[in-house]
Amino acid sequence: MSDGNIAADQLRLFLERVERLEEEKKGMLDDIKDVYLEAKSQGFDVKTMKTIIRLRRMEKDARDEADALLETYRNALGLH
Incomplete structure (x- = not known):
């Protein structure tokens, strides 16, 4: 065999x-979609679930910083 064949x-x-x-990966994504559909049929809010999953992936310090920044922005806009 030549180097080209290898x-x-x-x-x-x-x-x-x-x-x-x-x-x-496609199969796993389909499985995840099915879980969200099942959760939705049980009355859970899928958008909120996805947010919680994203937050759980974050380090605690990063999550605390994001929470503080969100609170600062909410206060600035009068969204108490």
């Missing part, structure tokens, strides 16, 4: 791995 084989393998992972 590189082509490696490239093909990388591409196939990415394609498999993309399929798995």
Whole structure:
């Protein structure tokens, strides 16, 4: 095999791995969508759930800073 064939084989393998992972990701995204639909059918607010998930991913300091900034903006606009 020449170096060109080895590189082509490696490239093909990388591409196939990415394609498999993309399929798995699509399946997981579909599963997440189903969970949100189920939660919505049970009366939960999906937009608020997504906000909570985003907040839970944040470090506590970053979350506290975001909360303080939001409170500052709300106060500035009279949204008490």
